[in-house]
Amino acid sequence: MRDSNASEGERVPRSDEADNAPTAELPAVTDRNGPARTGRAAPGVDPNRVRAIPEAAVARLAVYLRVLSAMAEHGAVTVSSEELSSASGVNSAKLRKDLSYVGSYGTRGVGYEVDVLTAEIERVLGLTRKQKVAVVGIGNLGHALANYGGFPGRGFPVEALFDVDADLVGVPVGGMPVSHIDDIPKVCAQRGIAIGVIATPPAAAQSVCDRLVQGGVQCILNFAPVVLRTPPHVEVRKVDLAIELQILSFHVARKTEQRTRRRVPAARASSNGEVV
Amino acid sequence: MRDSNASEGERVPRSDEADNAPTAELPAVTDRNGPARTGRAAPGVDPNRVRAIPEAAVARLAVYLRVLSAMAEHGAVTVSSEELSSASGVNSAKLRKDLSYVGSYGTRGVGYEVDVLTAEIERVLGLTRKQKVAVVGIGNLGHALANYGGFPGRGFPVEALFDVDADLVGVPVGGMPVSHIDDIPKVCAQRGIAIGVIATPPAAAQSVCDRLVQGGVQCILNFAPVVLRTPPHVEVRKVDLAIELQILSFHVARKTEQRTRRRVPAARASSNGEVV
DNA sequence: TAGCGCTTGTGAACGCGTGCACAAAATCCG
DNA sequence: CGGATTTTGTGCACGCGTTCACAAGCGCTA
Structure with a gap:
């Protein structure tokens, strides 16, 4: 009954694929061919223990990371799964299962050391190596993204900004000059940008996407x-x-519908249960 | 292997709940008590056919809606599940199942009438009654949201803007004057605002949220x-x-890891695993 | 050192969402 | 008018993710 962004954000389908969208609410579109797991999904076992972490778990790990960082600032040294889970809004069983994908870094009867757990989650999420980001489309949203600067807890360095508007090219936004979108492939390749953010009007999105791919960007x-x-x-x-x-x-x-229906005498409160 | 925003956005856990996070990719967090279904999840059947639509399906329906509206502009009168699904990035089986939650409005051997399908999806999503929206926090992101104006295909009318900054109060943004956050409860209640959007710094979010709730907002x-x-x-x-x-x-x-591992013969770094 | 209580880690079961495959239905064509 | 073709709608089965429940492990105390 409630669960929205299934798995946060949504998985975007591929043209070459026949399936699609996600759950976990989220976000809301998922698709995949093999198992939804993130590691190697080969039928056989994964030899190198890349450990297949469910996508939904990855998203939650990122949440734990932020909560942990807040706790560390408050001087916490250890946390129990119960504390961390309630602060993150998940139940403790799920939290422990999520952490088990990362490894066994807890102490039974005690809990987890905040800094150890933080480091391990960062390792698994690949945050030890900062991924360079490019933002395309410097409108309101693009400005917001460019200035997002230090994303909460470690930042993803924004290494390039792009726009079509000639008047914007060269203008510094958030301490970084804007380049023209025609230069996307060149600039991205040169600077080794891994992640591209598209904040353009819909009509321009696909062509920008193509250029980013051309520039070697791995994620969008x-x-x-x-x-x-x-x-x-x-x-x-x-x-x-x-x-x-x-x-x-x-x-x-x-909700409105249910409320209305409840008002009507007919009732039948039995099955529907919750009144909301 | 790929499927991100599980179910789009993410479901946010409740303090009073023990469970949590979503799927369907995008952002990511889900939770619920009963079944993930949206209708009444009571064990018995739902008498009033509120039809329990999976959250992930709801998110996809919104995507279909946009694709349909684009097709209508191109003059399309009917669509097959195959066309609509490939344009939406889902497989046709899933699309048909999603549409079956809405009802049976297709013609076998032919397809769906674009306008009929559009209307029915809008009905199910509750888009026939425009929900009023308030945006809190008029920074870069808030500006972007306030100017989002006509959200693609029908707009959600932004009926109020709020910020703490006294210099902003009274200033029109996107054709609407900014009010002070202290007035949130009053204004929201007066104007019957159903949806609140929080675009404030993290520190202010909870108190803003409380005020929105106080003002009778139903969704955030x-x-x-x-x-x-x-x-x-x-x-x-x-x-x-x-x-x-x-x-x-x-x-x-x-990806980097896999590429690296493939290159390195020895492999199997055992414990530390990934080379990063 | 032995016992007790607390918390982790996980095996197993449940449930939802996805995907398959086919029957039903409607149009077209001969 | 009957058969071929196309496309919808869905019953069923599989699989992932969530949840439960408990054994294992660690520290503290007597």
């Missing part, structure tokens, strides 16, 4: 409300404000 | 990187840029 975070087509090796995540609102709208409608 | 879209505590009847969805980037970072690391 797409804020434009379109379904991007990318080669299979490029990971795409989508954040869609309109869809988020529509999902909420659905919930509002549902 | 949270862009601040914090876990909000809300009463059970308030639906919260979260969009977390930092987490999105971290998830992508994880994928980048994984």
Whole structure:
């Protein structure tokens, strides 16, 4: 009954794939061929123990990381799964299972050392090596992203900004000059940018996406409300404000509907149970 | 192997709940008590056919809606599940199942009428009644949201803007004057605002959230990187840029790792594992 | 050192979502 | 008018993710 961004954000389908969208709420679109696991999904066991971590677990690990960092600032040295889980809004069983994907770094009867756990999660998420980010489309949203600067707890360095608007090119935004989108492939390749963020109008998104791919970007975070087509090796995540609102709208409608229905005598409170 | 924003955005856990996070990719967190279904999850059948639509399906329906609207503009009158699904990036079986939650509005051997399908999906998503939206925190992101104006395909009317900054109060942004956050409860109640969008710094998010709830808001879209505590009847969805980037970072690391491992013969670094 | 209590880590079961495959239905064509 | 073709709608089975529940392990205390 409640669970929204299934798995946060949404998985964006590939043109070359026949399946799709996610759950875990989220976010909301998932797809895959093999198991949903992230590691090697080969039928046989994974030899190198890359450990197949469920996508949903990865998202939660990122949440734990932030909570842990807040706790560390408060001077906490150890945490129990109970404390960490309630602060993160998940149940403790799930939290422990998530942490088990990372490894066994807890002490039974005691809990986890905050700094050890933090380091291990960062290791698994690949945060030890900062991934360079490029933002394309310097409108309101692009500005917000460019200035996001230190993303909470360690930042992803924004190494390049792009826009079509000639008047913007050369202008520094958040301490970084804007380049023209025609230079995307060149600049991205030169600077070794791994992640591209698309904050352009929908019409421009696909062509920008193509250029980013051309520039060797491995992952794309797409804020434009379109379904991007990318080669299979490029990971795409989508954040869609309109869809988020529509999902909420659905919930509002549902609640209103239930309330209305309740008012009507007919009732039948039995099955429906919760009154909300 | 690929599927990110599980179910889009993420479900935000409740303080009073013991469970949690979502799927369906994007952002990522889900939780619930009963079945993940959205309708009444009572054991018995749902008498009033509120039809329990999976959260992930709701998110996809919103995507179909946008694709349909684009097709309508191109003059399409009917669509087959195959066309619509490939344009939406899902497989046709899933699409048909999703549409079956809405009802049976297709014609076998022919397909779906674009306008009929559009109308029915809008009905199910509750888009026939426009939900009023308030945006809190008029920084870069808030500006972007306030100007988002016509969200692609029908807009959610932004009926109020709020900020703490006294210099901003009264200033029109996107054609609407900014009010002070202290007035949130009053204004929201007066204007019957159903959805609140939080685009404030993390530190202010919880208190803003409390005021929104106080003002009678039913759903909250949270862009601040914090876990909000809300009463059970308030639906919260979260969009977390930092987490999105971290998830992508994880994928980048994984790919790099695989590439590296393939190159190195010895391999099997045992414990420390990944080379990063 | 032995016992007790607390917390981790995980095996197993449940449930939801996904994908397959086919029957039902409607149109088209001969 | 009957058969071939196309496409919907769905029953069923598989699989992942969540949850439960408990054994294992560690520290503290007597």
